[in-house]
Amino acid sequence: MHTTIDESDWKLLRRLHQVALEKFSKQILDELEQIRIDPSKSNHERFLAAFDLINRRNKDIAMAFDDLRRSRAFDRIAAIHSLGLFSKEETAGFTEQTQEIMKVLLGAWPA
Numbered sequence: 001m002h003t004t005i006d007e008s009d010w011k012l013l014r015r016l017h018q019v020a021l022e023k024f025s026k027q028i029l030d031e032l033e034q035i036r037i038d039p040s041k042s043n044h045e046r047f048l049a050a051f052d053l054i055n056r057r058n059k060d061i062a063m064a065f066d067d068l069r070r071s072r073a074f075d076r077i078a079a080i081h082s083l084g085l086f087s088k089e090e091t092a093g094f095t096e097q098t099q100e101i102m103k104v105l106l107g108a109w110p111a
Contacts, residue, residue, distance in 0.1 A: 005073040009098045013073055016093075020085040021065050028057045074098075078105045086110075 005013070035041075035049045064079035077094070080086060081102065088110045091099070102109040 005070055005098060006095050009094050010070055010073060012093050013077060014068070016086065016090055017065065017068055017076065017080070019090075020080045020083075021061075023085050024057075024061065024064070024083060028053070031057075074101055074105065077102060081106060081109070 031053055032050055035046050035053065038046060038049075041049065060083060064076060064083055064085075068076055077098070081091070091102075091110045094102070099109055
C-alpha cells in the first residue's frame with residue numbers, strides 16, 4: 001500500500017486544512033451561541049455547558065488540526081473527514097491512491 005502522501009495531495013491538504021479549520025471554528029462558535037441564548041438554563045449552567053463544549057471541541061481540533069506534517073497527513077485527512085468538514089468536491093480533489101487509503105482507514109469515502 002502507498003504509505004506516503006503524494007505532493008499534489010499534500011498541497012491540497014495544506015490548503016483544505018485552513019478551510020476546514022475555519023469551518024469548524026465557525027461551527028463551534030455557533031454551538032456556543034446556542035448555549036449562550038438558551039433561556040432554559042441559568043447563567044452558571046450555560047457557563048458550564050460552554051466550558052464542556054470548549055474542552056470537547058479542543059480535543060477534536062487537536063486530533064484534526066495540530067501537528068500538520070507529511071508523516072501524519074493521512075491521519076489528519078481522516079480526522080477532518082470524520083468531523084464532516086470536507087465536501088464531496090474537496091475529497092474528489094485527492095488522488096485515487098489517497099482516496100483508496102481513506103477507504104481502508106475509514107471504511108467509507110465519498111466518491
